[in-house]
Amino acid sequence: MILNFNWSESSSKANFFTNKTNRFIINWIENDNLWNGQTILVGPKKSGKTHLANIWKEISGGFFLDPECSNIDYSKNIIIDNVNRFSEEKIFNILFNSSQSNGNILWLIEDLNFIDNLIPDIRSRFNVITHMQIPNPDNEICIAIMHKLFRDFGLDAHNDVLQFIIKRVKRSYDEIYNAVSRIHTQCIIHKRAPSVIFVSSIFETSLN
Structure with missing residues (x-):
């Protein structure tokens, strides 16, 4: 939960x-x-x-x-x-x-x-x-930022989730933060962990 x-x-x-x-x-x-x-x-x-x-x-x-x-x-x-x-x-x-x-x-x-x-x-x-x-983030930094943000939000996001997200967001600090923040909100609302299947459904409904 x-x-x-x-x-x-x-x-x-x-x-x-x-x-x-x-x-x-x-x-x-x-x-x-x-x-x-x-x-x-x-x-x-x-x-x-x-x-x-x-x-x-x-x-x-x-x-x-x-x-x-x-x-x-x-x-x-x-x-x-x-x-x-x-x-x-x-x-x-x-x-x-x-x-x-x-x-x-x-x-x-x-x-x-x-x-x-x-x-x-x-x-x-x-x-x-x-x-x-501060330079624009590359893929490595984007992944690290997402990992940190999920941890700060109290969520455990596995590497497959991070790789899924990085392919669907722009390489910018603001975009990365907004994506993780929205996923966190949906996890709270639906009492779900951030799995690839659940994150995929979030992208389909709210991140497009």
Whole structure:
């Protein structure tokens, strides 16, 4: 029987899958010598930006900055997630004040077009910061992500199920997450495990 327990995503380093396509990202996160004050981590939804930020948080002793925070300690390492929640004035002040300190800042941005739409003073400052782009997932990473998501949802999906799904979804983080999330919902509703036969029926009715 499948029960609707509360579930949580694991954001430990062990649960961030790496291979030759994205290993440079985790190497950068872990190596203080590569940092030059600030880094912009760019990636689409569900690509692991916050997961990577949590890994860096544990390594560096950093913290996630609240948009409403007015008393910022720039000597600490700072993570800025969902940059669109911050006003342009706030972003400019952070960029200016952090340049006078020894702390590092990790900016998490979904799309670089966000920077292009900012005022020139902010845009020019962002343009000189190191950019790290999370690459699109290959098959190996897609399979690993699905395995992790099913585990996070409390479901045991065998390899034949993962292979079945990977042939029917686009190679994108968002598509993978949406597919597994919908399968999880149907498993809860019907109290079924994610077998190939059951997942096939879900694709026929709701994923097409």
